[in-house]
Amino acid sequence: MAQLLEQFINGLVLGGIYALIAVGYTMVYGIIQLINFAHGEIFMFGAYLALMLITVFNIPFWVALPASMLLCAMLGMLIDLVAYRPLRDAPRLSALITAIGISLVLQNLARMIWSARPQQFPTETLPAFFVSEVNMQTGEILNAIPLPGGGILPYRDVFILALAVVLMIALNRLIHLTKIGKAMRACAQNRVASNLMGIKTNQVIAITFAIGSALGAVAGIMVGLSENITPTMGYYKGVAAFAAAVLGGIGNITGAMLGGIIIGLAEVLGAGYISGGYRLAIAYIIMIAVIVIRPSGLLGKSTATRA
Amino acid sequence: MKDKLTPKNIIFALLICFLPLLMFAIDDLVALLSQSGIYLGWPGGEYMLRIIVRAGVYMMLAVGLNIVCGFTGLLDLGYVCFYLIGGYTAGILMARLGVSYWVALPLAVLHGTAWGLLRGAPTLRLTGDYFAIVTFGFAELFFRIVRNEQWLVGAPNGQLRGIPSPTLFGITFNQNWHNYYHILILLTLVVFITYRLQHSRVGRAWVAIREDEQAAESMGINVSRYKSLAFAVSAAIGGLSGAFIAQFQVNISAPFFEFWESILILCMVVLGGMGSIRGAMIGAAILGSLGEILRPGLIIPYQFGNPRYLIFGIILILLMRFRPSGLSLKKHNTNTA
Numbered sequence: 001m002a003q004l005l006e007q008f009i010n011g012l013v014l015g016g017i018y019a020l021i022a023v024g025y026t027m028v029y030g031i032i033q034l035i036n037f038a039h040g041e042i043f044m045f046g047a048y049l050a051l052m053l054i055t056v057f058n059i060p061f062w063v064a065l066p067a068s069m070l071l072c073a074m075l076g077m078l079i080d081l082v083a084y085r086p087l088r089d090a091p092r093l094s095a096l097i098t099a100i101g102i103s104l105v106l107q108n109l110a111r112m113i114w115s116a117r118p119q120q121f122p123t124e125t126l127p128a129f130f131v132s133e134v135n136m137q138t139g140e141i142l143n144a145i146p147l148p149g150g151g152i153l154p155y156r157d158v159f160i161l162a163l164a165v166v167l168m169i170a171l172n173r174l175i176h177l178t179k180i181g182k183a184m185r186a187c188a189q190n191r192v193a194s195n196l197m198g199i200k201t202n203q204v205i206a207i208t209f210a211i212g213s214a215l216g217a218v219a220g221i222m223v224g225l226s227e228n229i230t231p232t233m234g235y236y237k238g239v240a241a242f243a244a245a246v247l248g249g250i251g252n253i254t255g256a257m258l259g260g261i262i263i264g265l266a267e268v269l270g271a272g273y274i275s276g277g278y279r280l281a282i283a284y285i286i287m288i289a290v291i292v293i294r295p296s297g298l299l300g301k302s303t304a305t306r307a
Numbered sequence: 308m309k310d311k312l313t314p315k316n317i318i319f320a321l322l323i324c325f326l327p328l329l330m331f332a333i334d335d336l337v338a339l340l341s342q343s344g345i346y347l348g349w350p351g352g353e354y355m356l357r358i359i360v361r362a363g364v365y366m367m368l369a370v371g372l373n374i375v376c377g378f379t380g381l382l383d384l385g386y387v388c389f390y391l392i393g394g395y396t397a398g399i400l401m402a403r404l405g406v407s408y409w410v411a412l413p414l415a416v417l418h419g420t421a422w423g424l425l426r427g428a429p430t431l432r433l434t435g436d437y438f439a440i441v442t443f444g445f446a447e448l449f450f451r452i453v454r455n456e457q458w459l460v461g462a463p464n465g466q467l468r469g470i471p472s473p474t475l476f477g478i479t480f481n482q483n484w485h486n487y488y489h490i491l492i493l494l495t496l497v498v499f500i501t502y503r504l505q506h507s508r509v510g511r512a513w514v515a516i517r518e519d520e521q522a523a524e525s526m527g528i529n530v531s532r533y534k535s536l537a538f539a540v541s542a543a544i545g546g547l548s549g550a551f552i553a554q555f556q557v558n559i560s561a562p563f564f565e566f567w568e569s570i571l572i573l574c575m576v577v578l579g580g581m582g583s584i585r586g587a588m589i590g591a592a593i594l595g596s597l598g599e600i601l602r603p604g605l606i607i608p609y610q611f612g613n614p615r616y617l618i619f620g621i622i623l624i625l626l627m628r629f630r631p632s633g634l635s636l637k638k639h640n641t642n643t644a
Binding site for chain 1: 315376379382430433435436437439443444445447448451454455566573577581614617619621622623624628644
């Protein structure tokens with residue numbers, strides 16, 4: 001029972017991370033109907049950039065986090081400007097292949113810059129309350145909440161989950177209450193008409209990429225706090241997050257959040273209770289099942305068929 | 308592909324037919340020269356033949372992928388899964404159950420075809436994006452299955468060892484030049500069938516679907532049926548390539564069929580020009596042998612990663628941006644709708 005509770009919390013934390021990445025996929029898809037395969041790589045860059053800022057430039061964690069977000073937002077906008085914008089009116093296949101190409105370039109670039117060796121944020125550079133431990137002799141629990149049954153809930157996980165929730169709410173408010181949010185919704189409905197109404201669609205798309213990438217960077221840093229940072233993490237976590245976006249209904253932001261939590265829980269519980277070897281496959285199975293049973297996803301519009 | 312008996316074509320055909328002889332002749336020549344103290348950088352005829360055979364397999368795969376990506380215009384991100392299915396079907400049948408290659412080969416093709424149909428079925432009514440996602444998921448699933456299911460493969464990490472060479476009339480086809488003619492026959496067959504399909508009703512229907520699915524449907528083309536046919540033929544070719552590579556490599560393991568392999572094949576098709584059989588083969592010949600030939604020169608950067616894929620990524624981006632028709636001469640191979 002204690003194990004289940006702990007697994008459940010781990011699943012929630014992972015789900016929060018997936019939700020943050022999935023939002024990036026779904027926002028871009030909602031506006032330009034492009035599966036931005038490079039988004040996973042941006043998320044990976046977010047982690048590496050923060051790591052580099054902290055270890056090489058000795059910047060404190062609380063500055064590195066927004067700095068990495070900013071850098072990733074710029075990277076996302078740059079990718080849109082250089083690679084996707086010229087192809088806006090080209091066949092969709094061209095844009096998809098370009099996205100794959102960018103993903104390849106970024107992943108191998110990361111491997112060349114930072115090597116394939118798994119890395120972690122050095123413990124001493126992190127804020128003190130991130131480091132939880134249980135003193136075996138005294139039974140004293142440091143920086144963690146004791147759970148019934150003997151488990152612990154590290155403050156780090158509380159922080160990740162809380163930050164994910166705060167960012168989600170902020171994004172939701174941004175989309176629904178601000179002018180740029182309104183412009184984004186308009187573009188998602190009909191890009192050509194929005195353009196005719198005087199909305200600078202290219203600017204809106206660039207901002208969408210920036211927001212998605214910044215959220216991705218946060219997710220990357222969160223993964224870096226609890227797991228290893230590797231050049232392939234963008235690929236693996238990216239696909240799971242994409243599955244979350246599909247599950248929630250691609251193009252639907254609330255759906256992406258919900259999908260992220262479900263995929264995260266399914267992955268952790270499935271790996272714990274079914275088979276560890278298929279840990280990553282669980283997301284794919286859910287994704288394929290969703291496409292077979294309900295392609296529009298949990299919250300998507302039912303008109304998923306589009307020529 | 309005009310069947311004209313020009314001197315150029317005849318020389319090319321003769322070259323292809325007698326390539327192994329040429330390789331061994333060069334071997335002898337190099338041996339002769341080295342006796343008189345002249346050393347050339349020739350890697351050896353057997354080694355060259357192996358590279359050529361492997362490039363031949365890539366050519367076959369590229370032609371197969373081109374059917375879905377080039378003709379019907381759907382992005383297949385997991386083509387490697389048919390290669391894997393073919394490889395492991397033939398490999399397990401031959402190495403673990405002692406089935407003859409000549410039985411295992413058609414079974415591998417059938418098995419691949421079945422999965423090709425099953426994989427495509429859920430996405431028939433959806434946009435191409437969903438197809439891309441499903442193909443991606445399938446490739447990963449199959450990869451994990453062969454890696455995890457030890458009872459099936461017999462060893463961890465999908466290691467399948469000692470796949471026997473095919474035998475016919477008491478001859479064992481295990482030499483490199485055997486494999487050369489083996490892949491030459493298979494490739495000729497595949498190219499012939501694909502070429503005939505391309506220039507038939509079926510091929511025109513595929514291109515119509517690529518250009519505008521709704522228009523094609525309204526012109527009376529049964530889109531689901533023709534798409535399924537494309538999936539089946541493409542998957543069959545993948546299965547065939549897999550069965551061949553299983554006996555050629557003797558030992559196969561899961562990393563051989565990783566996701567990036569799909570991207571490599573896609574890159575070949577894109578480089579050659581989507582929708583062109585000749586282009587797919589040229590792209591495969593270039594990228595399939597380039598890595599091998601450049602390997603000595605790339606050893607130092609290899610420590611930092613795999614710059615090959617960095618280059619492939621740049622090729623993909625630049626081609627899509629500046630020349631979507633790839634190396635092929637036609638300006639408009641891909642649709643502009």
